[in-house]
Structure formats: structure tokens, C-alpha cells
Amino acid sequence: MKIGFIGLGRMGFFMVERLLQHKIEVVAHNRSPEKVDEIAKKGAIPAHSVDELLQKLEGRKIIWLMLPAGKATDEVMKKILPKLSKNDILIDGANDFYGNAERHSKECSKYGVNFFDCGVSGGIWGLKNGYTLMVGGPKDLFKEIEPLCKALSPKESYGYFGEAGAGHFVKSVHNIVEYVYLQGIAEGVEILSKFKQEIDINKAVHIWRPASVVRSWLMDLTDNALGSPDFKDILPVNNSVTINELRETSKSVNAYAPAFEIAANIREDKSDKFVLGKRTIAAVRNQFGGHKVEKK
Ligand SMILES: NC(=O)c1ccc[n+]([C@@H]2O[C@H](COP(=O)([O-])OP(=O)(O)OC[C@H]3O[C@@H](n4cnc5c(N)ncnc54)[C@H](OP(=O)(O)O)[C@@H]3O)[C@@H](O)[C@H]2O)c1
Incomplete structure (x- = not known):
């Protein structure tokens, strides 16, 4: 062929x-x-x-x-x-x-x-x-x-x-799921950082990988991202290329997708809230898609 x-x-x-x-x-x-x-x-x-x-x-x-x-x-x-x-x-x-x-x-x-x-x-x-x-x-x-x-x-x-459209529709839903998964992981990282004792966040993510119920490829990549010497310089996610297409997809079928809406809003949020979470999202996106990260 x-x-x-x-x-x-x-x-x-x-x-x-x-x-x-x-x-x-x-x-x-x-x-x-x-x-x-x-x-x-x-x-x-x-x-x-x-x-x-x-x-x-x-x-x-x-x-x-x-x-x-x-x-x-x-x-x-x-x-x-x-x-x-x-x-x-x-x-x-x-x-x-x-x-x-x-x-x-x-x-x-x-x-x-x-x-x-x-x-x-x-x-x-x-x-x-x-x-x-x-x-x-x-x-x-x-x-x-x-x-x-x-x-x-x-x-x-x-x-x-x-028929035409079904392929992109299923891929957009896949990406909506990815936004929500990654938001969940980022929230986990962020909450771990708030405990009164210092928790080794990378260690927590690392031991979640082999057998826990939240093990996943995104978790594997989060472990890689947090463990990378570059992580300390990575700035919060600043990429919304696919957000509008995904919002349009969800809206066009009248879907109720509150978790996705929050995850999408976070990716556009330029405030100083959830900074570690947004840095984690940027670093993991770089791991799976080679998506550009901004560095200090
Ligand atoms: N990265 C991912 O994880 C991922 C995953 C699934 C799907 N996708 C999708 O796959 C597609 C490609 O993504 P990518 O990550 O490979 O992007 P990329 O690395 O930015 O590559 C874009 C490609 O398109 C070419 N290009 C850009 N503008 C063009 C224009 N006006 N005319 C002709 N060629 C043009 C570029 O050519 P030059 O080399 O000349 O710049 C390059 O070959 C996108 O639709 C993306 O959403 C990406």
C-alpha cells in the first residue's frame, strides 16, 4: 500500500x-x-x-x-x-x-x-x-x-x-476526558502541597503508579514530569488551542459537563490561584504531546 x-x-x-x-x-x-x-x-x-x-x-x-x-x-x-x-x-x-x-x-x-x-x-x-x-x-x-x-x-x-464527523466527535470527547483526568491529578498535587507536614509529592504520585485505583498513563507521565529537573522552571499552563472546539462539541449536544467546564476554565485562568496545579498540567501536556511549555 x-x-x-x-x-x-x-x-x-x-x-x-x-x-x-x-x-x-x-x-x-x-x-x-x-x-x-x-x-x-x-x-x-x-x-x-x-x-x-x-x-x-x-x-x-x-x-x-x-x-x-x-x-x-x-x-x-x-x-x-x-x-x-x-x-x-x-x-x-x-x-x-x-x-x-x-x-x-x-x-x-x-x-x-x-x-x-x-x-x-x-x-x-x-x-x-x-x-x-x-x-x-x-x-x-x-x-x-x-x-x-x-x-x-x-x-x-x-x-x-x-459518517463524517463521528471520528472527530469521539476524539473531542476523549480530549474532554483527558482535561478532567488531568485536572483531577493537578488537584491532587496541589492539595498534597497544602498539608501541615511536608509531603513528598513526587513520592506519592510515584507509589500511586503500580497498583492504586488511580494508576493511569497520565499518572505515569505526572511522575516523570514532577521528577524532571526542569519542573521547577515550568510556568503555569497557557494553552487553549483546543478549548473552544471542545466547548463547542459539548454545547452542540447539550451535554452536562461541569468537571470539563472547570478544567477548561483553569487552563485559561491567569490568576495566581492553583499555580502548582497549573504548572503540573503544563508539564504533563509537554510529556504526552510535546506541547510547548513556558519557563522562568
Ligand atoms: N501533539 C499532540 O499530542 C497531538 C495529538 C493528537 C492530535 N494532534 C493534532 O495533530 C495535528 C498536528 O499536530 P502536531 O502536534 O504535529 O503539530 P505541530 O508539531 O505544530 O506540526 C504542525 C505541522 O503542520 C504544518 N503546518 C502548520 N501550518 C501550516 C500551513 N499553514 N500550511 C501547511 N502546513 C502547515 C507544520 O509545518 P512546518 O514544519 O513547516 O511548521 C507542521 O508540519 C493538529 O491538528 C493537532 O491538534 C496533536
């Missing part, structure tokens, strides 16, 4: 590497050329432009976009769609509001192109651990892209959920 892949950022680069490891041929393109040259060294077929990428694909084209949602994805789709043929397949792996996937699907159908929205989870550890994939799009064609899911995911870590 051979596909085109656009967007070699923190996610895309490792996803291509994993596809290559599973014997999928990948023609890879990125806006900045250095990444294209770098992935070519791992075995990808380099493409320094979208046109070159299209030229290097034969037959029914399958193209995976791994770009920031919004302007970047919209612009690349706009550029690429008129150059695709009927029955080609476009997969969008961005974190995006499901309504945008519905819109993208309609735009694709004007060109006879089939659209899949595929939420991806696994962050920068996906190359090693594999990715979880949440897919929406035309059911009868899912088998065409399933080999990609099998290559990217560990066993049973992908699923088809319904």
Missing part, C-alpha cells in the same frame, strides 16, 4: 515513521523542506510540493493530512482538492470540531473525493506505543484505509464510528 502524507510535525513525522516500519510506502510532504529530507532518510519518498506528492502516487490516491485544524487544514484541502480524482480518499487527522469534518466531507464530495475524519491519540509516544484512531467517513470504504489503522495502532486501538 502507498499513501501521501502532508504535515510532518510532532505527530505526523512519527506517524510516517511507524507506517514505514509496517511496510506502508509513504510519499511525504511538509511545508518546511528540512522535515521532508529528514523523513526521506527513514525511507519515505520525499515530495517538496503538493504537486510532486500527487505525481508520486499512482491509481486511487489516499492522502493523510496531519496539520493544525482551521486555516492550515482548510488551505491545504482547498489547494489539493481540485487536483484529486474521483474516488480518491482524503483523511484528516487533525484535532478538529466535528462540524468542520461534516463541512470538509461536503466539500470533498463536490469533487467526488471521499473524506474520513480520524482523531488520533498517542502524542509523541505513538511511534513506540502506537496510536489510538477514531474514524468517521464512508463505511463501505473503511476497509480501504483499515491497513493504515492496523499499522498505526496497537491491537484493538482503532474504531470506525459512523
